Amino acid sequence: MPELPDVEIFKRYVDATSLHKRIESVSVSDERILRETTEKKLKSGLEGKAFDSAVRHGKYLFVSLDGGVNLLMHFGMTGFVRYYKTTPGDLHHTRVLFDFDNGYHLAYSNQRLLGKIGIVGSVDDFIDKNNLGPDAGEIDFTVFSSVLAKGRGTVKGTLMNQNNLAGIGNIYSDEILYQAGIHPEHKENELEKHQIKKLYEAMRTVLKTAVDCGANPDEMPDSYLLPHRADGAECPGCKGTIEKTKISGRSTYYCPKCQK
Numbered sequence: 260m261p262e263l264p265d266v267e268i269f270k271r272y273v274d275a276t277s278l279h280k281r282i283e284s285v286s287v288s289d290e291r292i293l294r295e296t297t298e299k300k301l302k303s304g305l306e307g308k309a310f311d312s313a314v315r316h317g318k319y320l321f322v323s324l325d326g327g328v329n330l331l332m333h334f335g336m337t338g339f340v341r342y343y344k345t346t347p348g349d350l351h352h353t354r355v356l357f358d359f360d361n362g363y364h365l366a367y368s369n370q371r372l373l374g375k376i377g378i379v380g381s382v383d384d385f386i387d388k389n390n391l392g393p394d395a396g397e398i399d400f401t402v403f404s405s406v407l408a409k410g411r412g413t414v415k416g417t418l419m420n421q422n423n424l425a426g427i428g429n430i431y432s433d434e435i436l437y438q439a440g441i442h443p444e445h446k447e448n449e450l451e452k453h454q455i456k457k458l459y460e461a462m463r464t465v466l467k468t469a470v471d472c473g474a475n476p477d478e479m480p481d482s483y484l485l486p487h488r489a490d491g492a493e494c495p496g497c498k499g500t501i502e503k504t505k506i507s508g509r510s511t512y513y514c515p516k517c518q519k
Contacts, residue, residue, distance in 0.1 A: 261318060261334040263395055263426030264469035269332070269340055270315045273322060273365075276342035278310050280359040287376075292354040292369060294331065294377035304328055304378045305357070314382060316394050317425025321382045328378050331385070335373025341366045386425075395426035396466050403459050407447045414450065414458070415443035416507040427462070429509045430476060430485065431469060435462045437484040442518045443504075443511050488512045 287298040308324045320332040352370040418432040438461035472478040476485040490503035494514040
């Protein structure tokens with residue numbers, strides 16, 4: 260599933276391609292992708308208007324329009340956006356298409372229909388209504404520390420829980436814990452202050468690095484876990500063996516020597 264770095268890349272892409280162009284028409288190929296709206300309502304809310312700006316919170320992208328509403332985009336496991344003039348040959352799963360007055364188009368593609376498109380008013384109200392935690396890319400250390408003091412679950416489960424912290428999923432939680440040298444099954448309420456600080460700094464560094472690498476795990480530094488994230492692979496740090504387990508129902512990779 261796209262995590263914070265992926266959605267940040269999508270946000271920057273929309274910023275660079277799709278702002279301040281009048282939307283001539285909106286078409287929906289499969290209404291199952293819509294969240295609490297219909298094609299008719301989507302067309303009524305967007306056609307004739309323009310995207311003003313985009314903001315991201317966790318795994319959600321909100322694109323504001325000049326009418327005071329926001330287009331909500333959630334990408335699920337396979338979603339992405341593509342701006343084009345001539346239809347690319349690899350764009351087979353467009354669910355919503357925005358046609359601009361300059362002859363270009365923005366396609367929202369989602370093969371497995373696990374994402375959502377909708378219209379919301381206040382972004383803050385949406386965050387509150389859906390009980391989303393602070394954005395992992397914006398949270399300060401004091402708030403981060405208070406998040407980790409809330410429960411007794413595993414630290415990996417806490418990092419992935421969107422009600423605690425918005426934006427981190429399975430892949431980047433593994434990397435953050437690896438960089439912090441913390442075992443993924445470590446209990447959150449048993450972390451010492453220096454471990455919380457190290458975890459916070461690792462989170463900020465990993466998320467920034469991921470964005471700088473275009474949210475492509477294969478492009479991450481060789482000293483990172485992600486290019487070696489496989490059961491039995493060699494740990495890039497100690498040259499030991501990467502192991503696989505399951506935490507919070509998700510496949511988890513770690514080095515038992517580096518993350519005791």
